[in-house]
Amino acid sequence: MDITLTINGRDHAIAVEPRRTLADAIREDCGQTGTHIGCEHGICGACTIIVDGEPIRSCLMFAVQANGKKIRTVEGLANGDKLHPMQQAFMDHHGLQCGFCTPGFLMLAIGVLEREPNISDDGLLDVLSSNLCRCTGYQNIIKAVRAAAKDMRKE
Amino acid sequence: MKPAPFVRHVPKTLDEALKILADVAPQDGRVLAGGQSLVPIMAFRLAKPAHLVDINEVVGLDKVISDGTTLTIGARVRHAAFHKSVVDNPLGQLLSAVVRHIAHYPIRMRGTFCGSLAHADPASEWCLVVATLDATLVAKSTRGERLIAAKDFFAGIMSTALAEDELLAEARLPLLASDVRFGFNEFNRRAGDFAMAASLVTYRLNAGKIAEARVGLGGAESFPRRIVEAEAALNGKTPGDTVFRAAAEAAAKAIDPLEDHQTNAEYRRDLVRAVVRRALEQSA
């Protein structure tokens, strides 16, 4: 099937089988490898991206279902050399070690905060339980997201 | 792993969807709703459907409508729709109290209420809700429409009364009396996991005594159901610790516990005792 994926504002005209997951299409067909794949069945959250304003698992959606939708991935966060406040907060608070889970956590946290800027600290904690990290022990991720949430509310 | 090849159909209307489903059902054609259960199963190659009828572009399936007595939930209403109360009735609060126990935020953005019912995982929170509240489920096919009572809908682990060419078009939940009390509790090891046991209770107070008690139990047997023995232990009694414990004990005794690699029958009964008591405590 011929489809167009609009990733971070750029159109990618690709041909895929219906069974191609959105995660695979973004990485393999569009060459945007910032979105990671861990489990391929919805558990780990590494593949989290934002589609039409909604944070979703890209391994649980087929690429053909995203035809014509607005897709945002980690590559679209920074503005030139200026990091997104969430990325900056992950650096400042040591919210990453190996970095494998980081794109998923960034897109998850940004996706939720853009929809619910005033979400409570407890609500954020619940949201962050969506994704897995094998390195950090989560505490610094929680710190980073809470700090960035404050910055994002100010903007 | 990657899903096996399939043919995708993208109907725009319900009639078109039913027609395609009737055509492809005999060749292992299935409905694709949120995909949050089906796609993982396909990735594991536990399912290799030859056709998928994707209902994500069918118009009109995403409505939640209240007519003052019944809340009607369309086939593509996603879990996240219930994050906020959908109706000015205790049912709206009940649904938003329950929804945050379902999976995780990004999964709730895609997964659907009706998809959960059709999938019929024994631990599904929505299956527990429809069983406890005696909802009515509306199945549609080219052969016509069928109303199925929740108690007749679930047939076993991941098995329902739906025929292969039937689409679960809507779920109809009765609105609750304005003075209804409810409580919900589930036990799992990590946030967002499927419940190892879950209970939803509702009742009213009549001159200080419990009336119209409903005790629903999920995750403990092949499918969720009301436990009449526990309801009998509540009706006519004054709410309080002794009564709640007696009802929890009655529920633990009444079940035919599911067993799996991490939960034997005795442990499952323990969990049932705990979730029923906690749900009742929350309601008080």
Ligand SMILES: Cc1cc2nc3c(=O)[nH]c(=O)nc-3n(C[C@H](O)[C@H](O)[C@H](O)COP(=O)(O)OP(=O)(O)OC[C@H]3O[C@@H](n4cnc5c(N)ncnc54)[C@H](O)[C@@H]3O)c2cc1C
């Ligand atoms: C990591 C993870 C954790 C989860 N945790 C939970 C949890 O704690 N509790 C819980 O309840 N669920 C949980 N889920 C499952 C999730 O709630 C699914 O959304 C739900 O089970 C299925 O809904 P769906 O719309 O995604 O259906 P799909 O995945 O699209 O379909 C599931 C099945 O139902 C059939 N189907 C779907 N809609 C219809 C219809 N209208 N008519 C006829 N057949 C239909 C499909 O053919 C398929 O066989 C979890 C999922 C994941 C990935």
Ligand code: FES
């Ligand atoms: S790769 Fe999508 S959730 Fe793990």
Ligand code: FES
């Ligand atoms: S930083 Fe290594 S998995 Fe999270």
